[in-house]
Amino acid sequence: MESGAGKHWTEEEVKALLSVWSEKNIRKQLHGTLRNKGIFIYIAKRLQELGVCRDWKQCRAKYKNLKYEYRTVKYAHNSGDVTKTMKFFHDLDAILRYEPVTQLAAEENGRCSATERQLNTSPTTDSTQ
Numbered sequence: 001m002e003s004g005a006g007k008h009w010t011e012e013e014v015k016a017l018l019s020v021w022s023e024k025n026i027r028k029q030l031h032g033t034l035r036n037k038g039i040f041i042y043i044a045k046r047l048q049e050l051g052v053c054r055d056w057k058q059c060r061a062k063y064k065n066l067k068y069e070y071r072t073v074k075y076a077h078n079s080g081d082v083t084k085t086m087k088f089f090h091d092l093d094a095i096l097r098y099e100p101v102t103q104l105a106a107e108e109n110g111r112c113s114a115t116e117r118q119l120n121t122s123p124t125t126d127s128t129q
Contacts, residue, residue, distance in 0.1 A: 009054075014088060070092040
């Protein structure tokens with residue numbers, strides 16, 4: 001399966017990316033890492049083993065696009081708009097649900113925002129941190 005830079009990702013390719021992304025060690029490395037080229041080179045190699053020929057830049061771009069689309073849909077749902085959907089929302093929700101927010105938004109009177117309160121009530125995936 002050959003894919004060029006401008007080619008759309010097939011459903012099978014996205015599923016393969018999500019399966020690699022869902023691995024605990026990959027999620028940990030991606031979270032909070034700004035210089036992540038090495039991680040995406042590794043992800044591209046793993047995808048190649050699964051028959052998906054994408055380079056690290058394509059993997060990073062797809063990762064960022066999926067994450068952005070997920071957050072857009074999640075925000076719409078939290079705002080009461082359940083009409084906005086995306087194909088892999090539930091898969092992404094399982095991957096991103098426990099990802100901590102790096103910058104917490106505080107209200108003017110010093111209380112935590114709703115997002116922070118929701119995170120504080122969610123169970124953590126790794127109790128050894």
